[in-house]
Amino acid sequence: MTHPAARPTKVTPLSGFPEYLPEQRIVEQHFIDVIRSTFELHGFPSIETRAVEPVERLLGKGGDADKEIYGIHRLADDEGGAAGGREGQLGLHFDLTVPFARYVVENAGRLNFPFRRHQIQKVWRGERPQEGRYREFTQCDIDVVDAGELAPHFEAEMPLVMAEIFAKLPIPQMIIQVNNRKIPEGFYRGLGIDDVAGTLRIVDKLDKIGPDKVAALLVEAGRTTEQAQACLDLAAIRTEDTTFVDRVRALGVENPVLDEGLAALAAVIETGAAAAPGAMVADLRIARGLDYYTGTVYETQLVGYESWGSFCSGGRYDELATDGKTTYPGVGISIGLSRLLGLLLGKGLVGATRKSPSAVLVAVTDEGSRPRSVAVATALRARGIPCEVAPAAAKFGKQIRFAERRGIPHVWFPGARDSGGDQVKDIRSGEQVDAAAESWTCPVEDLQPRVVALGE
């Protein structure tokens, strides 16, 4: 009759699978609550997709993605030896975009287009864990997809939602960097460069290796010195308003795709400047590693922590999914919540005011009067005040220390008055006052643990 988990086993954390203590989880929950409520304020309903997809679909992403995928198998099937090939095999999703694309096609007849949704879920990648990279992590996505055509104004809407979230969170300043893939594409073509993708891939290394090495690589790849310099000049343009247009024009390159890109990016930046001043910049070096973006692309830096990479990224894709007849273009953006919390919690930049949801600990005078303490707790909860009853009728000093250790701000003493009435003590100030469970007002700032910015 022993729980077999009770066998003492060596317990060690798994690298890349972060877990939080309750007080850290309160921070995570607060972030998720703010993210979800803001998504909903903007009309994005939630969906969740199953954790698994057919491996074939996950591999559709191509490249070296298959190195990062976890397959799953029933242990009971292990007896039969290794699974023979990937047919019918399932794997854990490594992002929320591939499952969303499948969900849209699967449910197209039951969704209303343009369809907007948010999705906050864990994803898994079998990569080597490192700073800001995990094997299990939480992504928070919004996307809008339409059937056939997607209006460009959605590209301006996405970063506004994120800017609103960042403004509500206790974090350093976030800067959303926006570009449009058509700008480098048109610019490169205007320069006479045919290998747009190859050139983009090299320019994308700017942050890592610097302009000199990028120029050398471009020349190595067949670009002229002048072309390489023009590519670097373009990538160096970063403006908070639409003056980037004139600065690109000043480089003297002409191309109709470039014109389209400049107009589209100007529209996004104008909308941003009007609705969320200071939250966005046009940054013409942003390319995004993934090659399926076709228009606007987003990355986001936390000011002062640029080396951590992007905390919020996305872009427009012309073909999120297709069922063979209809194609679904979309635009989306995603917060890398685990990376953000890894930084903020790891560096002690954010914390919760207490470990427990309880605002009140109801003391117990003796075990015989526990029902009275339970009745107090029931009355407080009926009025929305989170509370718990002391675990034992210990000395009051010990009961107060129980509350202190959890950060519970108030301790309730049933029958503390000579008249038999109750009292409640704010254990931070030591002030103890008469109170009745049916009428006592808990200070609003004490009702829930609060999540606050802390000094580094």
Place this chain on the structure above:
Amino acid sequence: MTHPAARPTKVTPLSGFPEYLPEQRIVEQHFIDVIRSTFELHGFPSIETRAVEPVERLLGKGGDADKEIYGIHRLADDEGGAAGGREGQLGLHFDLTVPFARYVVENAGRLNFPFRRHQIQKVWRGERPQEGRYREFTQCDIDVVDAGELAPHFEAEMPLVMAEIFAKLPIPQMIIQVNNRKIPEGFYRGLGIDDVAGTLRIVDKLDKIGPDKVAALLVEAGRTTEQAQACLDLAAIRTEDTTFVDRVRALGVENPVLDEGLAALAAVIETGAAAAPGAMVADLRIARGLDYYTGTVYETQLVGYESWGSFCSGGRYDELATDGKTTYPGVGISIGLSRLLGLLLGKGLVGATRKSPSAVLVAVTDEGSRPRSVAVATALRARGIPCEVAPAAAKFGKQIRFAERRGIPHVWFPGARDSGGDQVKDIRSGEQVDAAAESWTCPVEDLQPRVVALGE
């Protein structure tokens, strides 16, 4: 530059991995919100554990559990052939208790005992899917664990939390059936039966095969006819108050463990009758399949849907975990949310009042005036009113139909008045009134989608 997910692929649902449409997900979110907020009202902070545990730990549960476990493996490792043995192998958790036990031992030095937590997460089992059974499903657990000893009053607290949740949800009546393992154990021993576990296992089949077959099996297993009848008499006792004690006494069996069990169950039922009248019954046939429970056990029936099995179960275990020095006894209870929603959504017993979080659709008169519509939406959101801007400056009739299809109750028309002021229409009543985004009051019942009981 094509998103490879765009390759048309046949898309079919995976059996046992349910997914919801947005309007169903609103129901699920409402249930989770009520569950979480009630857990927090009772002072249970949240934790989440990683999705994976070492397979060795998962197998610790013994029995045929390994048939149900999904192992995970990096696809990139497949090239090396089948994994050689289970050492270091990871699997998806199949419940939240085994991971919680590991979490307690791993973090014991950083937790305050008695430690209470709630945990709402997905779990995975590779079983054959059937009515109410899934391969991926969501569990909502609360547990209290202590180091060394756990006070018995926690056994009375658990079902009260659940009763409060059930009372807040739009569902048929839930009855929490409570028993104490010591009652059958002491009773069987008092009858002279040594094989307590074997007898319990047979009696546990009562709901499935009925009393006659149970009696036959008991006799087959070596019990006398009189013993078998006494076991059935005990299992037939079900009372809403503590009269079960007298009814057990009337069976004339004496045993000190039986006395302990009766006193403990009476305490739980008394507390329940005081705090949540009608929510609990003492039901002496409840045993719980898992054999690690040592005291109180809980199961829960939805009245009218008894054949679906238990929607909320748990109990007390004397050894949740141990690190070799300290043992951690605990008590816990868990809602099987996916089973509950599978029933309620499958039978159409519950639904959301709309598909979209938006309370307002802001119409767009022409694309040139879209910024004005965006400004209206920004002003409404700043006052907590969820809204979205129409996707295209189509005819107003078409924009209203866009809102109708999503159940968005209000459509806002910027500049609809001759004076240039705005108007808003309740598209259910057709009433259209003057309004300003900075002051219009959205009816409270329209702010969020509501989740309501529906007729069958």
